[in-house]
Amino acid sequence: MERGWPLEQYEAVTEAVAHLYVKALKDLPPDVRAALEAARSRESSGVGRTILQTIERNIAIADEQSLLICQDTGTPVYFVEVGEESGCNPIRLERAIREGTERATREHPLRSSVVSPISRQNRQTNTGYRVPVIHWEFVAGSPNVEILVIPKGSGSENMSYFRMLLPADGVAGVKRFVVESVVGSGGNPCPPVIVGVGLGGSADLCMLLAKKAIARPCGSINPDPEVAGLEQELLEAINQSGLGPMGLGGATTALAVHVEHAATHISQNPVAVNIQCWAARRGRLTIGPEGEMAIGY
Ligand code: SF4
Incomplete structure (x- = not known):
């Protein structure tokens, strides 16, 4: 990809971001699951233990039935790292992230949690002016692009x-x-x-x-x-x-x-x-130098 990503790559990323957002809302990272399990096993308070057991049951039901872990889809916050050698155009990538977030919200469908701070109008897309929140970093020498999504509960x-x-x-x-x-x-x-x-x-x-x-x-x-x-x-x-x-x-x-x-x-x-919160959701999309994509945490 000497001259940068072809246009089809941005469409593929849009689709992948839509999938990433939904996956992050359903599949809690293993490190969070392990921390909750450890907390439950050492909890001495009866009420505390019952709550942690209920949380674990919540997570298990979400896994079994492919449901959201929590009803609050949150504010979509992204941390994006663009590698110097990736050939990625950040303006097109920003559009892909926005469109992927909107596509997931429309097609899943997801509850839209994002409104205007003045009119409180909800576009039903989980996006709005300056949202999704996207934080950018540029990484010297890297051929990869990393997109980390945090659906941040209110x-x-x-x-x-x-x-x-x-x-x-x-x-x-x-x-x-x-x-x-x-x-x-x-x-x-x-x-x-x-x-x-x-x-x-x-x-x-x-x-x-x-x-x-x-x-x-x-x-x-x-x-x-x-x-x-x-x-x-x-x-x-x-x-x-x-x-x-x-x-x-x-x-x-x-x-x-x-x-x-x-x-x-x-x-x-x-x-x-x-x-x-305990529903510490996050999902990571890694895009390699040949355009190959992998989803993780
Ligand atoms: S703070 Fe977290 S667990 Fe609580 S309602 Fe919001 S998203 Fe759900």
């Missing part, structure tokens, strides 16, 4: 937080803010949750980092040992709260805490929290 997205702490508040202030945000959310984000924390950057980058954090496989560890230590400390502090599954008491409020960080301004200490 119960958890409503529990999103940002604070410009003072540098003097330090990491202690960050920890306090994260724990208070998660515990203060109670049962609203459908715990047990994955907690995404953004640290540093500017206000906008900090929020994006928190979203990137929840897009990681559940329980994955930040390669920076300092950040990994913070993830572990926060996980323990949140679970010591005893808030538990659905906020009704128990050992597991969070399945994992993921922290993503960036450098920041000398006079700033920004922190963001984005929470992902």
Whole structure:
């Protein structure tokens, strides 16, 4: 593909994105399933254990009957990596992602959760002005394109937080803010949750980092040992709260805490929290150099 992808490739990607979106809504990634199973096996609260068993039954029924894991199709959020050597035109790819999302919504059909923030008009496509949300990265030397979809449920997205702490508040202030945000959310984000924390950057980058954090496989560890230590400390502090599954008491409020960080301004200490519910759905489409496609997580 020396001169870039042929037009038929974008049509194939549109179809694949439609399939990817529906699959992500039905098939929970194995890492999330394993984390839920581990939480159920160590849960000492009777109510907590019953809730986790009910969640597992929910997932099993979705598998057996090819149903959506949750009625909330969420806001479609995509993280796209375009390889330098892929031959992909990002403008055409953006159109393919939008059309694939719309096609899945019309043809499955799916509940459309996306409305205008002013008129509240719903196009019934799960798309709208600037939605789907698409975050782009360009990868030097790579021949591949990666499309990761996160259908982001509203119960958890409503529990999103940002604070410009003072540098003097330090990491202690960050920890306090994260724990208070998660515990203060109670049962609203459908715990047990994955907690995404953004640290540093500017206000906008900090929020994006928190979203990137929840897009990681559940329980994955930040390669920076300092950040990994913070993830572990926060996980323990949140679970010591005893808030538990659905906020009704128990050992597991969070399945994992993921922290993503960036450098920041000398006079700033920004922190963001984005929470992902137990239905931590995600799907990945990988497009190789010959146009071959593979769907995973
Ligand atoms: S927060 Fe998640 S589990 Fe709860 S209703 Fe929304 S999508 Fe479903």
